[in-house]
Amino acid sequence: MKEHKKMYKRGKLWVAATLFALALGIQIGSSTTTSADTVTSAWQATTQTSVVAQPAPQTVNSSYNKADQGNYAALDSVQLTQQGQLNVSGWHATNAAVNRPNHWLIAYDQTAQRELSRVQVQTPVARPDVARVHDVYGAATAGFQAQLALTPAAIAHGDAIQVVSRYTDDLAGNGNPVDYWFAPVKIDSSNAAHLDQVQLSANQLTITGWHATNLAADKPNHYLIVLDSSDHNRELGRIKVDNVARPDVARAFSGIVNAGNSGFADRLTLPAGVVSCGAELTIISRYTSSADGNSDYVDYWFPPVRLGQENVANLDNISVVGGQLVASGWHAANQASGRGHHYLILLDRTANNQEVGRIEVTNLARPDVARAFPLINNAANAGFRAGFQANRLNFNHQLQLISRYSGSADGNSDYVDYWFPPLAGPTENLAHLDGFDWSNGHQLKVTGWHANDITRFESNHNLILFDNTAGRQVAVTMSQPVARPDVGRAFPAIATAARSGFSGSFDLTNWHLDPQHQYSVVSRYSTSADPNGNGGDGQYTDEWLSLPLANRRSFYFDQLQMTAAGLRLAGWAVDSSAPARPYAYVIVLSDGREIGRSQLTLTARPDIARLYPQTFNSLNSGFNTVVHFDPAKVGQQMQVLVRFTDDPAGNGNASDQASPIYSNSAGYLDQLVVTPTTLQLAGWHISDQTAGKPYQYLIALGQNGSELKRWRLTDLTARPDVTASFPAILGNDQAGFAASFAIPANMYGQTIQLIHRYSDDQGGNGHYTDWYAAPFYIPAAVADPRGIQRFAGNTYYFDPTTRQPVTNRWVDGVYFGADGRMTNGQFSARIINWFVEHEGRLTYSQRGARNGSDGTADCSGSMTAALQAAGATAPAYVYATSNITPYLLQNGYRLIYQGDNEYIPQYGDIVIWGHINNPWESRHIVIASGSSDNQRAISVCWLTQGQPGTAVQEVGYDWYWNSHGRKYQYVFRLADQGRN
Numbered sequence: 005m006k007e008h009k010k011m012y013k014r015g016k017l018w019v020a021a022t023l024f025a026l027a028l029g030i031q032i033g034s035s036t037t038t039s040a041d042t043v044t045s046a047w048q049a050t051t052q053t054s055v056v057a058q059p060a061p062q063t064v065n066s067s068y069n070k071a072d073q074g075n076y077a078a079l080d081s082v083q084l085t086q087q088g089q090l091n092v093s094g095w096h097a098t099n100a101a102v103n104r105p106n107h108w109l110i111a112y113d114q115t116a117q118r119e120l121s122r123v124q125v126q127t128p129v130a131r132p133d134v135a136r137v138h139d140v141y142g143a144a145t146a147g148f149q150a151q152l153a154l155t156p157a158a159i160a161h162g163d164a165i166q167v168v169s170r171y172t173d174d175l176a177g178n179g180n181p182v183d184y185w186f187a188p189v190k191i192d193s194s195n196a197a198h199l200d201q202v203q204l205s206a207n208q209l210t211i212t213g214w215h216a217t218n219l220a221a222d223k224p225n226h227y228l229i230v231l232d233s234s235d236h237n238r239e240l241g242r243i244k245v246d247n248v249a250r251p252d253v254a255r256a257f258s259g260i261v262n263a264g265n266s267g268f269a270d271r272l273t274l275p276a277g278v279v280s281c282g283a284e285l286t287i288i289s290r291y292t293s294s295a296d297g298n299s300d301y302v303d304y305w306f307p308p309v310r311l312g313q314e315n316v317a318n319l320d321n322i323s324v325v326g327g328q329l330v331a332s333g334w335h336a337a338n339q340a341s342g343r344g345h346h347y348l349i350l351l352d353r354t355a356n357n358q359e360v361g362r363i364e365v366t367n368l369a370r371p372d373v374a375r376a377f378p379l380i381n382n383a384a385n386a387g388f389r390a391g392f393q394a395n396r397l398n399f400n401h402q403l404q405l406i407s408r409y410s411g412s413a414d415g416n417s418d419y420v421d422y423w424f425p426p427l428a429g430p431t432e433n434l435a436h437l438d439g440f441d442w443s444n445g446h447q448l449k450v451t452g453w454h455a456n457d458i459t460r461f462e463s464n465h466n467l468i469l470f471d472n473t474a475g476r477q478v479a480v481t482m483s484q485p486v487a488r489p490d491v492g493r494a495f496p497a498i499a500t501a502a503r504s505g506f507s508g509s510f511d512l513t514n515w516h517l518d519p520q521h522q523y524s525v526v527s528r529y530s531t532s533a534d535p536n537g538n539g540g541d542g543q544y545t546d547e548w549l550s551l552p553l554a555n556r557r558s559f560y561f562d563q564l565q566m567t568a569a570g571l572r573l574a575g576w577a578v579d580s581s582a583p584a585r586p587y588a589y590v591i592v593l594s595d596g597r598e599i600g601r602s603q604l605t606l607t608a609r610p611d612i613a614r615l616y617p618q619t620f621n622s623l624n625s626g627f628n629t630v631v632h633f634d635p636a637k638v639g640q641q642m643q644v645l646v647r648f649t650d651d652p653a654g655n656g657n658a659s660d661q662a663s664p665i666y667s668n669s670a671g672y673l674d675q676l677v678v679t680p681t682t683l684q685l686a687g688w689h690i691s692d693q694t695a696g697k698p699y700q701y702l703i704a705l706g707q708n709g710s711e712l713k714r715w716r717l718t719d720l721t722a723r724p725d726v727t728a729s730f731p732a733i734l735g736n737d738q739a740g741f742a743a744s745f746a747i748p749a750n751m752y753g754q755t756i757q758l759i760h761r762y763s764d765d766q767g768g769n770g771h772y773t774d775w776y777a778a779p780f781y782i783p784a785a786v787a788d789p790r791g792i793q794r795f796a797g798n799t800y801y802f803d804p805t806t807r808q809p810v811t812n813r814w815v816d817g818v819y820f821g822a823d824g825r826m827t828n829g830q831f832s833a834r835i836i837n838w839f840v841e842h843e844g845r846l847t848y849s850q851r852g853a854r855n856g857s858d859g860t861a862d863c864s865g866s867m868t869a870a871l872q873a874a875g876a877t878a879p880a881y882v883y884a885t886s887n888i889t890p891y892l893l894q895n896g897y898r899l900i901y902q903g904d905n906e907y908i909p910q911y912g913d914i915v916i917w918g919h920i921n922n923p924w925e926s927r928h929i930v931i932a933s934g935s936s937d938n939q940r941a942i943s944v945c946w947l948t949q950g951q952p953g954t955a956v957q958e959v960g961y962d963w964y965w966n967s968h969g970r971k972y973q974y975v976f977r978l979a980d981q982g983r984n
Contacts, residue, residue, distance in 0.1 A: 069139040072099055076138050077169055077184040084191065086254060086264045088159055088221065090152040095131050096169040097138050097146035100182040108170045108177035111152035114188050115163035121153040122177060159221035159261055162193035192218055192259040197289050197304040203378040204311060205385075207279055207341065208271045211287060214250045216257050216266035219302040220291030227297040229288040230272050233308050237286060240278060242297065243270045245289075279381045280341040282313035312338050312380035317407055317422040324461045324531045327542075328391030331405055334370045336377055336386035339420040340409035347408045347415040348390050353426060354401035361392040362415070394531050399461045399543055402429030431457045432498055435527050435547035442553075443613035445583075445621030448479075448510040448517070450551075453488045454527040455495055455504035458545045462529035466539040467508040469551070473521035479510040480538045483527070516583035517620075523551040556580045556619045559646045559661050563628075564731040568695060570600060570632040571732065576612045576625040577604075577646045581659045583620055585648040592631045595639035600631040601654055635734045638692040642666045642732055666732035668692040671760060671775035678747075679824050680786050680795045680802075680809055686742035688723050689760040690733045693773040701768040702743060703759040704751060707779075712756070713748050714768060717741050753784040791938025792818070792911050794840065799826040799833055804937055816910040816935050817981040829983035832912030834874035836933050839866070839942045839956050848946055848955040854882050856944075861955060863929045864888055866944035867914070870931075871895065885927040886920050892976045896983065901975040908936045909961055909975065912984045915941070917971035928968060933958055 077096040085091055090111055101107075107125040112118075129147025137143075154165065166188045172181040197215035204210075211228055220226075226245040231237040245268045254264035268289070278285075286308050292301035317335035324330070331348060340346075350361035368387030377383040388407065397403065404426055411418030435454035442448050450467060459465070465483035470476070483506040492502025506527060517523065527547045530539030559577035566572075571592055579585070588604040604627040613623035631644075643665050649658035669691035677684040685702075703714040721740035730736050741760065757779045763772035786793050789802040792815070800809040801820050809824035821827040846861045854865025861869070864885045872879060876895040883891055892914060893899075901907055909915060909932035918927030934940030939961035948954035965971070978984055 068099070068141050068143070070099060070141075072138070072140050074098065074138070074140065075100060075182065075184060076134075076140065076143075077186070079167060079186045082167065082189050084154070084159070084218075084259050084261060085151070086261055088154050088156060088261045090154055090165065090167070090189070091150075092152060092167055093129075093147075093149040094169070094186075095129070095134050095146040095148065096171070096184050097131075097134055097140050097143040098171070098182060098184075099141045101171040102141050104171040104173050104180065104182060106172050106175060106177060107148065108172065109148060109150050109152060110168040110170060110177070111154060112166045112168055113155075113158050113163050114166045115161070116158065120155055120158060120165070123150045123152060124177065125150060156222035159191055159218050160223070162191045162218065164188040164190055192257075194257075194260070195219060195302065195304055196257060196260070197306070199287065199306050199309075201378065202287070202309050203374070204274070204279065204338075204381045205374065205383070207274050207276060207381060209274050209285075210269070210271050212267075212269040213289070213306075214253050214266040214268065215289035215291070215304050216250075216253050216260045216263040217291070217302060217304075218260050218262075221261055223291040223293045223300065223302060225292045225295065225297060226268070227288075227290045227292065228268060228270055228272070229290060229297075230274075231286040231288070232278060233284040233286045234281075235283070240274060240285070241272045243272055244297075245270055276342045279311060279338050282311045282338050285309045285311065309379070312336075312377055312383075314377070314380065315339060315420060315422055316377060316380070317386075317424065319405065319424045322405070322427060322460060323463050324394050325391070326533075327394050327531070329394045329397060329461060330389065330391040332387075332389040333407075333424075334373050334386040334388065335407035335409070335422050336370075336373055336380045336383040337409065337420055337422070338379075338381050341381050343409040343411040343418060343420065345410045345413060345415055346388065347406075347410060348388060349406040349408060349415075350392050350397075351404040351406065352398070352401050353404050354398075354429065357404070360396060360403075363390040363392065364415070365390045394461070394543070397461075397543075399428045399458055399531075400430065400545075403427040428458065428461060432495070433458075433545060433547055434495060434498070435549055437525055437549040437551065439617070440525075440551060441613075441617040442517075442620050443617050443623040445624060446511070446513050448512055449508070450510070450525050451486070451505075451507045452525075452527070452549065453486075453491050453501075453504040454506060454529070454547050455491055455498045455501040456529060456545060456547075457498055457500050459500050459504075459529050462531050462543060462545055464530045464533050464539055464542070465506060466526075466528040466530060466537075467506065467510075468526035468528060468538055469510045470524045470526055470548075471517075471521055472524055473518075477538065478515055478517070478523070479512065481508040481510055482535070483508045517553060518584070519553050519555040519580040521553075523553055525549045525551050553580065553618075556616065557659065557661055558616065558619075559663075561644075561663070561731075564644075565727075566635055566692065566732055566734040566736070567630070568635065568734070570630050570635070571644070572630045573602075573644065574626075574628040576609050577627065577648075577661065578612065578616050578619045578622045578625045579648040579659050579661070580620050582648045585650050585657065585659055587649050587652055587654060588627070589645075589647040589649065589654040590627070590629065590631060591645040591647060591654070592633065593643045593645065594637060595641055596643075597639075599637050600633035602629045602631045603654060604629060634695075635692045636695055638668045640668060642668060642692075666730075668733060669773065669775065670730050670733060671777070673758070673777045675742075676780060677823060678780070678782055678796045679798070680789070680793070680800055681747060682744055682823075683747050683751075683782075684744045684823065685758070686740070687760070687777070688726050688739040688741065689762070689775040690726065690730055690735045690739045691762065691773045691775070692734045694735050694762045697762040697764045697771065697773060699763045699766055699768060700741070701759075701761045701763065702741075703761060703768070705757045705759065706750070707755040712750055712754075713745075715743060715745055716768070717743060747782060749785070751782050753782070755779050755781050788938070791935035792816070792933070792940075793938075794836075800824050801826075801935060817977075818911050818984050828981070831874050831978065831983040832931070833984075835867075835870045835912075835931055836942055838870035838873045839931075839933075839944070839958075842866075843956045844953050846944060846955040847952045848944060848948075848950045861944045863944050866955075867929050867931070885916050885918070885929050886923070888916075888929065889920065889974070889976075896978055896980060897976040898979045899974060900977045902973065904970065904972045906962075906965075906970075907973055907975060909939060909941070910977065911935055912978060914976045916974040916976075917965065917968055919972050920974065928971070930961075930964070932961060934961065 075098040079094040083091040110122040111120040125148045128145040131147040135144040167186045169184040170181045195217040199213040201212045229242040230240045247265045248267035250267035257263040287306045289304045315337040319333040322331045352358045365388045367385045370387040374384035405424045407422045433456045437452040440450045469478040486505025488505035495501040528539045530542045530544035532542030557579045561575040563574040591601040606624045607626040609626040616622040644663040646661045671689035673687040675686040700717045704712045706712045720738040723740040726739045727736045758777040760775045789807040790804045801815045849860035850862045852860030855869040865882045868883045913932040918925045930941035930943040933942040941961045942958040944955045
């Protein structure tokens, strides 16, 4: 911002007004205050503008500060319009305006020192904001808004324009004024332009863009001039421009008067020689006041433009269509200017570049190429499409396509060529048969891929089914193309590999493929598009793929159930030989002899088609039938044949599949519990011989084979597990039995064999079918049925009064369950069982291993081994009675008593006799194996004086303690009685 001082006389005072030069369009919000005895203008208009004075509206403002001598004003905005007018808005308030009712705005050219225009403010603008700040006359209506005309010369020269606000009592705005001179406004003198596009077509240079500058405000003529920069800026031509609207430029350059109409879009014809050599051009936009554009001008020189020197082309597509090799694409080059003949030439590179075809083409419009190469002369019309006779070409040779622009009619001289990449030639020929589907019996579907770039020319894809054994074609079909990106990734050198997939279906309604023959699928690419042929009447490329029609056979019985009427069978069966054997049967054999057969009606099984897609008619492989026969006819073994045959009766030339061999009876004893008083058992028994035998028994035989007891069973229960495992045996749906019996006295101490019998006799004799369970032993009866006793490997408690095992009862910290057996954690029982299992096997010794591993043991060594076997932690070593205490505590025991008084032990208590800390005192360790009402202890001891195999002894606790000298006792018991 540039500051100026201007002096003028006001009455008795000289006043200095500060002037600021402002750029157009900047908002102005400052005000200046001056004072004088009288307010008059020191400047008189030097130029009288054409205005019509009107009486000013009178403002009534009786309440204001009459002592305020200030002169206040501000320009809110100043803007140069596209029409060359100055839009101004602001306000001017002063008490000096009293009796000066006429308000004028004046545009003064400070550079030329002359008035440009003036306008009277007819409608004051309300300014309550000014009234709030300045309590002077008329402040509330001190605002103004007006347009002041500027001359083109003032704009073009960039003169400094000053706006003057004047109050006067003269209608014309001259006499007795009070003025406010606002800061000068500087006109925008920038010179802006842009080339939006330069495009060459048919020797016509199309130029579009815009040029905006206030310097051209007094220069009405607009020219575009093109120079050849390559030839010393020789002028090639000029065009007088009719400017076009550019509202976008007006928005960007609002302070330039011609910005809204600064656009241009014109054409200039270039000499052919300039085009063909790819000259560098300079474009000038010129505004001038002279008609020829050679004087009084303002120029904008755009950066040089180089005409395209490229020779560019693209082969968009080349393929065989209708017996022709059709090539389409484009070729653009400025060198083609003046060469009016366009040829496509095809050479056989393999045959020493022999020319095999030449076609003169009519160029086609290619606006896309023109957009990509705007400075190539023929780009907009660079397209071509032409066809060569395919039967004259060998696609296994390498071919070369040339696009040629020539100045001669025959195309053999004065030319510019573009050689496209070589075509065809030897290429990899790769293929694979991924799979085939013969499941519906009438169609053979094949899938795979065949990758060969020859397909760009041999574009018709036939699939041929060929019988190698018979040497003939069976069927042919057209392939459906399938995308194969996996093949493209595997063979990137084959350009068409990603599109090499095929899928086809052969109609075999009238054909029966023989699994004994060898077949191939031929994938053929051909130039022939004959829908009724196999592509052999054109040029073709084959790949032979083996079709593995192996003799596949399989079957499965989803349901196999013996019924009173015979054997129910449901399932599926497939056989690759079925095309020649269309009749399906199931045949039941008993001991190798047929006892029944049934012809099958095959039904849909899509699940089997998915499982065996390559097997004939697997889609229709289901069956559900009953083979009728008397189950009693089944001998020791039964087998089912699944047969496909060419005989309607089921004989003839047959293909059989055999099932496993099924037995005619089975049984099993699932549960056998021998308690001291009862025999509890459960199991099952089935047999094809049970028809007509409604009575069932359990019979117990002694070890001499004599019958000891028989029990009648009345109910059989369902056993789904038996049904699933033995579906071929009658009665498998109700095969289970369960019973509980008191043991007769004659069965104790014997090996027993149980028989389950089905009989037609109510007493269990007559005609019967038996099943023998494995023999088992019942120990001798408990001799003294009191307290805790062991029987048949389990531990029981006998009530001392009833002498019967108790059930569901706690005794001495041990629980006996519903069947009388001890059900605790069994830790104590495992310790005791260790000793029981070693009865008769250990000899007392303190010099051997001590833990029984070598057949010898002592009391503490054996206790260490028994604890570890029951699940205690591994011992650090074989302990002695003097140091085993920490091991007991570590494994959940606690010391509950120590002393030399009589003590009644509980089951599972471990007791040390003798002082632990006295090395001179003999000690012993036992475990209580009886209950408090029948005290016993078991241990490895010296009671038999070391006789071999007698070290383990179980005796009465009190007797043994007394005979041991009533030693000091340490009693250890499991803290968690649930482990006992």
